[in-house]
Every structure is written in structure tokens, then in C-alpha cells.
Amino acid sequence: MVKVALAKGRLEDETFAFFKKCGFRFKERGDRSLIVEDIGQRIQIFIVKPLDVPTYVFNGVADAGICGTDSIVESQFKLVQPMKLPFGKARMVVAGLEGFKPKNGTIHVATKFPVSAKTYFESKGFDVKIIKLHGSVELAPIVGLAPLIVDIVQTGRTLKENGLSILEEVYPISAVVTLNDVAYRIKRTEILSFLERLKRGIEDESPR
Ligand code: PRP
Numbered sequence: 001m002v003k004v005a006l007a008k009g010r011l012e013d014e015t016f017a018f019f020k021k022c023g024f025r026f027k028e029r030g031d032r033s034l035i036v037e038d039i040g041q042r043i044q045i046f047i048v049k050p051l052d053v054p055t056y057v058f059n060g061v062a063d064a065g066i067c068g069t070d071s072i073v074e075s076q077f078k079l080v081q082p083m084k085l086p087f088g089k090a091r092m093v094v095a096g097l098e099g100f101k102p103k104n105g106t107i108h109v110a111t112k113f114p115v116s117a118k119t120y121f122e123s124k125g126f127d128v129k130i131i132k133l134h135g136s137v138e139l140a141p142i143v144g145l146a147p148l149i150v151d152i153v154q155t156g157r158t159l160k161e162n163g164l165s166i167l168e169e170v171y172p173i174s175a176v177v178t179l180n181d182v183a184y185r186i187k188r189t190e191i192l193s194f195l196e197r198l199k200r201g202i203e204d205e206s207p208r
Helices: 010-021 050-058 069-075 114-123 139-143 157-161 181-186 188-205
Strands: 002-007 035-037 043-048 064-068 080-084 090-097 107-111 128-132 148-153 164-173 175-179
Touching: 002 010, 002 050, 002 188, 010 064, 010 175, 010 188, 043 050, 050 064, 050 069, 050 175, 064 069, 069 090, 069 114, 069 164, 069 175, 080 188, 090 139, 107 114, 114 128, 114 148, 114 164, 139 148, 148 164, 157 164, 175 181, 175 188, 181 188
Parallel strands: 002 043, 002 064, 107 128, 107 148
Antiparallel strands: 035 043, 064 175, 080 175, 090 148, 090 164
């Protein structure tokens, strides 16, 4: 059985829908259950916080992980990503109040994604101070915690409803499959057949 760490929240429903398309079948499950197996006992899914998916995979507790590219960047683990999935599309962006112009000196940036934010601003030669938040990041420029945020934008609704604009794109995001390399060596046949099933699911979805 392939053990898969899956990001709870936005990707969770899309991934289960995709798994069903790939031929996996599941029993009804409780909202709070954290381990789910398919009826054919091919996969065992661990439901974890998105930023924890790489940790489960890197430590070999899960053979594979499904999360957004942002979680892998933030983890700083070097993980193999053999497959991009056709959902979970979003963007990591810099946003702020319309017309914001950086002054000389240190830029304050509020974010849930400190690695992405720091790497981006430092690569542009800015001296940056990261203010780590755990959610509702769009509030920061409005109440004066930091003029800029680095955050994920999917539909753009949250930015719009809070009067913020995208100032720059940091990187595009999609859901990806990641693998533990030791598991891949030991359980190669099982993992390859899991990936093959996903690949067929993607091909069935693609326009012909
Ligand atoms: C994410 C992200 C943005 C929002 C973007 O937050 O950090 O706040 O979704 O989505 P949109 O472009 O479709 O509006 P999430 O909903 O996970 O909540 P959080 O702020 O509590 O982290």
C-alpha cells in the first residue's frame, strides 16, 4: 500500500475527486478522520496541514505527498516531484495597497510564507524584514502592520474585497506529487503503479 500525505483544505476535495477519476474508491468517512484507505487497499492517505506534507515525505513516514509547490518551497527539503497535477492552480504574489512605492531602507513584508518572501526580496537586492503571520494576511497593509504581503492568490477575491492589488508575481503554483526517494527504491513497483494510475487520470482529463 502506498502511503500518501495529502494537504487538507483547498486541495483535499479536488484530490479526492481526482483519485475517484483515477479509479480509487472510498467508503464514507468522518469529517475528522485523518487516515483514509481506498477500498482496494492500494493507498493509505494521511490528511495533514499543507505545510506539513513535505515533512511527512522527507521523514519517510509517507511514501508520497500531494501539496502545492508553495509547501515544497517553504519546507526547503529537496524532494523529487515526478508529476504536476491538473488542479490547485494559484500564484504566489506580492500584494499591497494600489500605487505602493518602496522607499530606501528595510522593506517590511507580512506573510505565511517566509522562505518564499525572503528569497524573492533578497534576490531583488532589497533588505527585507519578514513578519510571520498564520492567516488573514491581507489585513496587514490595511491596519499598518506591513505595507506589503506575500501570499497565495487563487480567485483574487480576498485581495479585491480588501482593496489590495497584485504588485508582482513571485512564482506560479500547482498541485504536485512528491516522493520519498528511499520509499521509491524499496516500493518501486507499487509507487510506479500508483503514478501510472494518476497519469491515466490526467490523460482522461486532458482535452483531445
Ligand atoms: C488563502 C490565501 C489567501 C486566499 C486567496 O488563504 O492565503 O488569503 O486563500 O484565495 P482567493 O484568491 O481565492 O481569494 P486561506 O483561505 O487558506 O485562509 P487564511 O488566510 O486563513 O490562511
